[in-house]
Amino acid sequence: xxxxxxxxxxxxxxxxxxxxxxxxxxxxxxxxxxxxxxxxxxxxxxxxxxxxxxxxxxxxxxxxxxxxxxxxxxxxxxxxxxxxxxxxxxxxxxxxxxxxxxxxxxxxxxxxxxxxxxxxxxxxxxxxxxxxxxxxxxxxxxxxxxxxxxxxxxxxxxxxxxxxxxxxxxxxxxxxxxxxxxxxxxxxxxxxxxxxxxxxxxxxxxxxxxxxxxxxxxxxxxxxxxxxxxxxxxxxxxxxxxxxxxxxxxxxxxxxxxxxxxxxxxxxxxxxxxxxxxxxxxxx
Numbered sequence: 001x002x003x004x005x006x007x008x009x010x011x012x013x014x015x016x017x018x019x020x021x022x023x024x025x026x027x028x029x030x031x032x033x034x035x036x037x038x039x040x041x042x043x044x045x046x047x048x049x050x051x052x053x054x055x056x057x058x059x060x061x062x063x064x065x066x067x068x069x070x071x072x073x074x075x076x077x078x079x080x081x082x083x084x085x086x087x088x089x090x091x092x093x094x095x096x097x098x099x100x101x102x103x104x105x106x107x108x109x110x111x112x113x114x115x116x117x118x119x120x121x122x123x124x125x126x127x128x129x130x131x132x133x134x135x136x137x138x139x140x141x142x143x144x145x146x147x148x149x150x151x152x153x154x155x156x157x158x159x160x161x162x163x164x165x166x167x168x169x170x171x172x173x174x175x176x177x178x179x180x181x182x183x184x185x186x187x188x189x190x191x192x193x194x195x196x197x198x199x200x201x202x203x204x205x206x207x208x209x210x211x212x213x214x215x216x217x218x219x220x221x222x223x224x225x226x227x228x229x230x231x232x233x234x235x236x237x238x239x240x241x242x243x244x245x246x247x248x249x250x251x252x253x254x255x256x257x258x259x260x261x262x263x264x265x266x267x268x269x270x271x272x273x274x275x276x277x278x279x280x281x282x283x284x
Contacts, residue, residue, distance in 0.1 A: 099235045
């Protein structure tokens with residue numbers, strides 16, 4: 001997939017930018033959703049610069065003011081939302097292994113680099129609170145990694161459930177949870193309506209929403225008490241979930257560390273049950 005027009009212009013103009021303009025440009029590169037759907041003031045605040053610097057940067061990049069820059073970003077984001085059937089027609093190029101390796105390594109690095117340590121700590125506090133139920137909610141494309149996350153978390157502590165099935169079942173599960181349950185929601189652009197509706201129901205019921213999505217201004221992130229931004233860039237027709245999986249692994253690992261003694265006892269009981277039944281085969 002080709003780079004956004006604004007990104008290409010930032011790279012070309014880089015040497016000519018002032019320090020303040022470079023800070024704004026960095027936000028343009030790292031948080032295009034903020035530029036595409038925010039205001040001059042939002043971008044200036046995120047970059048620690050003045051509104052005049054934002055306008056000046058837009059002009060240096062060849063745009064007729066901030067509005068033109070914003071339109072360009074919106075158009076680029078819209079192209080990224082195209083169905084896989086359209087995106088697949090643009091695939092090609094040599095060295096497919098190298099291209100995929102570079103893309104996935106970048107996704108993992110960008111996702112983990114974006115993790116705020118205070119947010120991670122707060123989320124682990126919630127997940128390690130055995131008095132709270134934990135519900136995992138995901139769009140169809142993210143269901144596989146969400147199920148793995150729920151499986152591993154359930155091995156560490158009780159009260160973990162993957163929300164799935166009909167709306168009747170999902171709403172029943174949330175309604176029967178005591179207020180203060182944790183809902184971990186995972187969904188990327190072209191968000192599924194039922195996921196957004198369930199997340200809204202969860203917050204209305206007094207549950208704590210944790211969002212993993214592709215931008216700080218995504219519908220899930222805006223509704224959540226805690227949110228993480230994942231990088232899902234791909235050289236294929238479909239979004240990558242490698243960065244999201246790395247983030248979920250980080251959350252599980254930190255939760256396991258917090259629940260060390262009780263989690264170890266729980267895992268040992270499971271291992272003993274498997275061993276007694278000969279459930280697993282080992283080729284030696």
